Amino acid sequence: MKFKNILTKSTLVLLIVVGVSSCSKDEDSPIPESTIPESVDLQSGSYDYMFNTGQVSPGFSYVGSHSNTLSATILLEEQPGGMTKVTVTLKNTISGETYNVHSHDAADATTTPNGTPYNESPNSNVFIQQIMGNGSSASGFQMSTKTLLELTTVYDGFLVVHDPLQNINVVDPTTFVILGIFAR
Numbered sequence: 001m002k003f004k005n006i007l008t009k010s011t012l013v014l015l016i017v018v019g020v021s022s023c024s025k026d027e028d029s030p031i032p033e034s035t036i037p038e039s040v041d042l043q044s045g046s047y048d049y050m051f052n053t054g055q056v057s058p059g060f061s062y063v064g065s066h067s068n069t070l071s072a073t074i075l076l077e078e079q080p081g082g083m084t085k086v087t088v089t090l091k092n093t094i095s096g097e098t099y100n101v102h103s104h105d106a107a108d109a110t111t112t113p114n115g116t117p118y119n120e121s122p123n124s125n126v127f128i129q130q131i132m133g134n135g136s137s138a139s140g141f142q143m144s145t146k147t148l149l150e151l152t153t154v155y156d157g158f159l160v161v162h163d164p165l166q167n168i169n170v171v172d173p174t175t176f177v178i179l180g181i182f183a184r
Helices: 002-021 148-154
Strands: 044-049 071-078 084-091 098-105 128-132 138-144 157-162 176-181
Touching: 044 148, 044 176, 071 148, 071 157, 071 176, 084 098, 084 128, 084 148, 128 138
Parallel strands: none
Antiparallel strands: 044 071, 071 084, 084 138, 098 128, 098 157, 157 176
């Protein structure tokens, strides 16, 4: 019985000595930067768009055969380093049809070749994707070089979704099934 008590006490003392000796403060070795988490206060925002019935301008109302149940959502997610993940989700898409979705910078209509109130070339630094319709919700995303703050306050542009049932025509907004001010 005495041997068992001595063994138990010796084991306990050994564990305490090992534990204390392994707990030393090493002030000379900083935490590697790769283990320091980036900001945990990253922001996000979501913006909903309805079918183009002339919300931007009555003269831009959609003309075509696409169902008016189509809608879109933009989700902006701030990333470490200042970029923004831009995700566009289309709801009530036509299965098997390719939707060309992108942003166009706003412009003075007197300065564009065809008198449009936007630059006719999409802005690939904001969003340009093709999204394949599947009969319900379909999404595409890309990383924008712009910050979330820039996209939601400074960037002056439009979200455009072209009718997949018509030829792409960037100078005729009546062929856009979704048309709205970007991230507003």
